Amino acid sequence: MTFRKTPASRHLLQKAAAAAFFLFAGAAILLLVLGKALDHDEHQFVASGALLARRSLLPYRDYPYFHTPNLVFVYGLLFKRFSYLLLTARLFSAACALAAVLAVFALAMKAFGQHAFAIRFGAGAGAGLLFMANPLFAQTSARAWNHDAGVLLVLLAFVAACAARRRARSSAWMAAVGLLLGLAVGTRLTFVTVVPAFFVMFGREESSIDPRLYFKSKRRRTLRRIIAFASGLIAGLLPVFWMFFLASCQFIFGNFQYPLLNTAFRISGGDKYGTGTLARLHFVWTNVLFQPGALILLMLLVATLRQAARSKAVAFRFERRFLPMLILYLLIGSFAPDPAFEQYFYAIIPFIVLWIVYELAAIARDERSTRTLRMPAIIAAIAVAIAPPQFVPAQRNWSPAAWAPLQAHHFGQQVRQLSGGGRVLTLHPIIPLEGGCDIYEEFTTGPFVGRIAPMIPTDDQPALHILGEGMLSAELRRRPAAAVLAGIEGDPESPLIRYATRHHATEVLDVKREKLWVFGPISPSSSQTSDSAPAQNP
Secondary structure (H helix, E strand, O other), rough: OOOOOOHHHHHOOOOOOOOHHHHHHHHHHHHHHOOOOOOOHHHHHHHHHHHHHHHHHOOOOOOOOOOHHHHHHHHHHHHOOOOOOHHHHHHHHHHHHHHHHHHHHHHHHHHOOOHHHHHHHHHHHHHHHHHOHHHHOOOOOOOOOHHHHHHHHHHHHHHHHHHHHHHHOOOHHHHHHHHHHHHHHHHHHHHHHHHHHHHHHHOOOOOOHHHHHHOOHHHHHHHHHHHHHHHHHHOHHHHHHHHHOOHHHHHHHHHHHHHHHHHHHHHOOOOOOOHHHHHHHHHHHHHHHOOOOHHHHHHHHHHHHHHHHHHHHOOHHHHHHHHHHHHHHHHHHHHHOOOOOOHHHHHHHHHHHHHHHHHHHHHHHHHHOOHHHHHHHHHHHHHHHOHHHHHHHOOOOOOOOHHHHHHHHHHHHHHHHHHHHOOOEEEHHHHHHHHOOOOOOOHOOOOOHHHHHHHHHHHHHHOOOOOHHHHHHHHHHHOOOOOOEOOOOOOOHHHHHHHHHHHOOOOEEEEEEEEEEOOOOOOHHOOOOOOOOEEOOO
């Protein structure tokens, strides 16, 4: 007796395969959430959301903030419900990263839609895993910052742009493209460079489109699409416009003047990360391109493009022309910050993977054969095979006590207990906020405001909500600190440490170079040395 698969059983197997990929990708990203050390870039995003949730304070208007504001509102809503701040924020980023992986998976499966399910699923899973196997994915994803959400929004804008070229209700899709791009810019300002890339949507439609689906007049049709796109873009940027009108000077300072001051700080301090165009190019050459996973992806792209040029495939013409342009504009935004860091180039990875996917799908459709997929599949398998160590926790410790988000929360509880729940003066605001303590909102951005405060004229500091050392003592007399938490950021923390020592604060906690000083009488039993603080990347 032989068992024959029915359509229902085949459909169930297909759903099971998709669910297995979802669970595998989710588990791998969860390892990044729990295993990554606390990075000082995470402070301003988490602290801003906590200040909004607990005290209804807004960025720019009430404290300095050095990014566009959308993530503040997302975290503010989440922190109304959840008290584990770093864990909650990282899980949101992980959800965005997982959604981006699933989007690449779905687009790849759709591109190979004319083939059998095994080929479609192999293409989708291969594309998703190739995205995750890139070193920039493991280095960037699942932190409490604005990279994962911004990349997801641009990826969804690409999906909407493809739909706008082929669907009857193209104006609605154009509005969706504009809305998603506006939200992406409001999440991370460097994504503003990709907006011009989407102007290709206003070009000549592909010949396969039924002309009856569009207006008779090409001019009227184009005008309607432009209006829809612009309306969506303005709607997506409304939170940015609102913040600008509430505090225009502070908004301009945080998004445009601060980056220049931060570069000046890097130069003056002899930072190991070089500044300037040549230094950024050298950084990308050595730190981004010459990583095994990145080199494999680049080799696969070059090999695929050569193969596509020989085959003269014509399918997916819009995607294959649009993706290189989109990658170019993303690169412009990636090179904008000075100095460069690996995470700035993370945004281009899913689009390189999709470019490879559409080129291979076009070749397979043109040749009506999947033989050309064998070599790309082998190369992708090699990239995936060498990727697992990137997802192993940095401390090689699988105990929940070693997970950075839980360590941060436990450390915050210690700070609350030792400080009596009072206001904590610190450039590491996540820690006291995790314990339910209050902070000085002027230091919401953590070490970054401490870096540039000496460069701001004293007369300009009050308007920008910046506390330089000259104004710190006066402000602390008005709003006394219960404790000072400092020790790992170097020069930016010097004013805080000097204040603690001059006012005879008592050191009660020393955790991996991070110390807590408390004002007032302290019992001898309060003094502690602990290993429970999260490891932090400088």
